[in-house]
Amino acid sequence: MKQIVAIVKPYLVEKVLDSLKRAPLEACSVQEVKGYGRQKSYLDQYEGSEYALAFLPKVEITLWVDDARAEEIIRKIVAVARTGRMGDGKVFVLPAADKDSVIDIASHTPAPAATSKRRRA
Numbered sequence: 001m002k003q004i005v006a007i008v009k010p011y012l013v014e015k016v017l018d019s020l021k022r023a024p025l026e027a028c029s030v031q032e033v034k035g036y037g038r039q040k041s042y043l044d045q046y047e048g049s050e051y052a053l054a055f056l057p058k059v060e061i062t063l064w065v066d067d068a069r070a071e072e073i074i075r076k077i078v079a080v081a082r083t084g085r086m087g088d089g090k091v092f093v094l095p096a097a098d099k100d101s102v103i104d105i106a107s108h109t110p111a112p113a114a115t116s117k118r119r120r121a
Helices: 010-019 067-081 111-116
Strands: 002-008 025-035 044-046 049-051 056-065 089-095
Touching (some): 002 067, 010 025, 056 067, 067 089
Antiparallel strands (some): 002 089, 025 056
16 A cells, blocks of 8 residues: 655645545545745745745645555646646655554444445445
């Protein structure tokens, strides 16, 4: 299993999530974050206003997928989130814990038993 962490511009989050609606995801979480990459504190155009802050608003999408589907998911994210400008974001791919080492809090069962009831059609 792989953990994919995509840091994208806030106005592209809905498009990225829409592109992943039918993707075979084990789990997904989304959170607002602030940070910077190579652009440091350069002025950046963001939804019609200029920011001269060291930390720019971004959204972090964290996905857990089977190894065999990771490349497909990454291609979908990049296709939607790429504008070609500095500050588009990053995609990090990390090894994730084996499903047997993940425990569902509500049922206190290992993840395969806990997630098998919630699989999408």
